[in-house]
Amino acid sequence: MSRAADHPVDSLFTDRWSPRSFTGEAVPDAVLRSAFEAARWAPSAMNAQPWRFLVARPGDQWWEAYLAFLMPRNRLWAAKASALVLILSARELERRGERVANGSHSFDAGAAWANFAHQALLLGWHTHGIGGFDREAARQGLNIPQDFAIEAVIALGRKGDLAGLDAEFHGAEAPNGRRPLDETVFAGTLEQPAFVKERDVA
Ligand SMILES: Cc1cc2nc3c(=O)[nH]c(=O)nc-3n(C[C@H](O)[C@H](O)[C@H](O)COP(=O)(O)O)c2cc1C
Structure with missing residues (x-):
């Protein structure tokens, strides 16, 4: 169940x-x-x-409401998570005593979620981001003011076996791959890769 990295990277x-x-x-x-x-x-x-995290856990007063605003296909598997975390980000920040737009509220909330996911993994727990949910229903139902962008839901849980997963998801229940660095990192503009391919150097 390990993924092969193209370049040295911590297995985390x-x-x-x-x-x-x-x-x-x-x-x-x-x-x-x-x-x-x-x-x-x-x-x-x-x-x-700018990040804020709203947590629901099975059996608490929020759980069913959280499941209800997920898209039905996501609800099918997320119902067996141990927690659902709704990530918000504040659209404005305070600068010299004034409220001003924060152009990176979503970017920064993304960094926080990555930290969350990696720390959870270090403790033996998996996470799964969910963008497929009704943001308006979440906003209304949870009374979230417009000052906050609704970013994503994160399902957290201990990985179970296939037997407990709806059959329609069995085929996708494996780690996927990534686009190579050559198609991801560019020198200055989008025109050419930043690094000479190792096979061209040899
Ligand atoms: C913001 C965000 C939204 C996502 N939305 C969904 C979703 O609605 N349903 C789903 O099954 N997976 C969802 N995913 C999971 C991605 O498909 C998954 O992270 C991606 O394929 C990379 O796979 P990996 O996380 O296993 O490395 C989402 C992930 C992120 C970060």
């Missing part, structure tokens, strides 16, 4: 992937605290820390 980055089979077991507060602590240390423009 390739070991993180997004399963849909979860055991549904309860997640200890200590695990959530630790993952949110990692998120808290993400960098952000002007250290504004």
Whole structure:
């Protein structure tokens, strides 16, 4: 179940992937605290820390409402997660006593979610980002003011086995790959790759 990286990288980055089979077991507060602590240390423009995290866990007063605003296909598997985390980001920050637009609120919330996912993995828990949900229903139902952008839902859980996962997801229940660096990193403009291909150098 390991992914091969093209260049040396800590296995933390390739070991993180997004399963849909979860055991549904309860997640200890200590695990959530630790993952949110990692998120808290993400960098952000002007250290504004625009991220906010809303958590629902099975059996609590929010759980069913959170499941209800997921798209039905996502609800099928996310119902067995141990927590659903709704990520918000504040659209404005304070600069010299004034509220001004923060052009990187989503970018910075993305950095925080990556920290969250990697710390959770270090503790043996997997995460799966969910963009397929009704943002307006979440905003209305959870009383989220327009000052906050609704970014994503994160399902967190312990990876379960295939038997507990709806058959339609079985084929996709494996780590996927990535576009090569040559098609991702460019020298100055989008015209040419930043690095000479190793096979061209040899
Ligand atoms: C913001 C975001 C939204 C996503 N939305 C969904 C979704 O609605 N449903 C789903 O099954 N997976 C969703 N994913 C999971 C991605 O498909 C997955 O992260 C991507 O294929 C890379 O695979 P990996 O996370 O296993 O490396 C989402 C991921 C992110 C980061």
